[in-house]
Amino acid sequence: xxxxxxxxxxxxxxxxxxxxxxxxxxxxxxxxxxxxxxxxxxxxxxxxxxxxxxxxxxxxxxxxxxxxxxxxxxxxxxxxxxxxxxxxxxxxxxxxxxxxxxxxxxxxxxxxxxxxxxxxxxxxxxxxxxxxxxxxxxxxxxxxxxxxxxxxxxxxxxxxxxxxxxxxxxxxxxxxxxxxxxxxxxxxxxxxxxx
Amino acid sequence: xxxxxxxxxxxxxxxxxxxxxxxxxxxxxxxxxxxxxxxxxxxxxxxxxxxxxxxxxxxxxxxxxxxxxxxxxxxxxxxxxxxxxxxxxxxxxxxxxxxxxxxx
Numbered sequence: 001x002x003x004x005x006x007x008x009x010x011x012x013x014x015x016x017x018x019x020x021x022x023x024x025x026x027x028x029x030x031x032x033x034x035x036x037x038x039x040x041x042x043x044x045x046x047x048x049x050x051x052x053x054x055x056x057x058x059x060x061x062x063x064x065x066x067x068x069x070x071x072x073x074x075x076x077x078x079x080x081x082x083x084x085x086x087x088x089x090x091x092x093x094x095x096x097x098x099x100x101x102x103x104x105x106x107x108x109x110x111x112x113x114x115x116x117x118x119x120x121x122x123x124x125x126x127x128x129x130x131x132x133x134x135x136x137x138x139x140x141x142x143x144x145x146x147x148x149x150x151x152x153x154x155x156x157x158x159x160x161x162x163x164x165x166x167x168x169x170x171x172x173x174x175x176x177x178x179x180x181x182x183x184x185x186x187x188x189x190x191x192x193x194x195x
Numbered sequence: 196x197x198x199x200x201x202x203x204x205x206x207x208x209x210x211x212x213x214x215x216x217x218x219x220x221x222x223x224x225x226x227x228x229x230x231x232x233x234x235x236x237x238x239x240x241x242x243x244x245x246x247x248x249x250x251x252x253x254x255x256x257x258x259x260x261x262x263x264x265x266x267x268x269x270x271x272x273x274x275x276x277x278x279x280x281x282x283x284x285x286x287x288x289x290x291x292x293x294x295x296x297x298x299x
Contacts, residue, residue, distance in 0.1 A: 181271070
C-alpha cells in the first residue's frame with residue numbers, strides 16, 4: 001500500500017505538471033518598488049568559493065534591482081564559513097558588475113533565515129524599514145514573515161527556486177522536493193512559534 | 196517530451212528483459228510477473244518507511260545537537276538525495292533477509 005502510494009506520487013510529480021501547478025499556487029509574486037535596502041538572503045557556497053545556483057540567481061537579481069536604483073544599499077547575506085564566506089564573494093560579484101563598493105553591505109553570521117533576519121536588523125539599525133527581499137519564490141512566505149517579525153516592511157523580489165525551468169522529470173522532482181522541504185520548514189517554524 | 200522519451204526507454208528495456216527471460220525459461224510460472232511486481236511494490240514501501248525514519252531521526256538529532264551544544268547542524272543535511280539511495284539499499288537488504296527463500 002505504501003509502495004503503491006509512493007510510486008503513484010513519484011509518477012505524478014515527475015511525469016505530470018503537478019509540481020509546477022503547486023509551485024504556481026505557493027510561489028510569491030513580485031512586488032518590486034522603492035525601498036531603503038535590497039536584502040539578498042544566503043543560499044550556499046562551496047569550500048572552493050563557488051556560489052550555489054540558487055545563491056547566484058539571488059545575487060544577480062539583487063544586483064539588477066540595485067542597478068535599477070530601487071534602493072541605495074545592497075545587502076548581501078551568508079553564513080561566515082571558513083575558508084570562504086558567501087557574502088564577501090557576492091560582494092565581489094556585485095562590484096565587478098558595477099555596483100559601487102560604498103553601496104554594498106555584507107552581513108555575515110546568519111545560519112538560518114531567522115538568524116539572517118535578526119542579524120540584518122542588528123546591522124542595518126532602526127532607520128532601515130522598507131526592504132526589497134530577494135529569495136526563492138517558495139521560500140519567500142516564511143522569509144517575509146521572519147523579516148516582518150524583525151520589524152521590516154517587506155516587498156517581495158522572488159527568484160526561481162530551482163534551475164531547469166521545471167519541465168523535465170528531473171527538474172520537476174527537484175521542484176517537488178523543494179516544495180516538500182519548504183512545507184516542512186514552515187510547519188516547524190509554526191510549531192516552534194517563529195512565525 | 197523528455198518524460199515520453201525516458202518512459203519509452205524503460206518500456207523498451209523492460210520488454211527486452213521479459214523476452215529474454217521467457218526465451219531462457221525463467222518466466223514460465225503463471226503469475227510470476229505479478230508476484231514480482233508485488234515484491235517490488237513492497238520493497239518501494241519499505242524504502243519509503245526507511246527514508247521517513249532516517250529523515251525523522253536526522254531532524255531529531257539536528258535539533259538535539261543545536262539545543263545542547265554550541266554546534267550548528269543544518270536541517271537540510273538530512274535532505275541529501277544520497278539518503279534516499281541508502282534507504283532503498285536498506286529496504287532491499289531487509290526484504291531479502293525477511294524472505295524465507297533466502298534462509299537456510
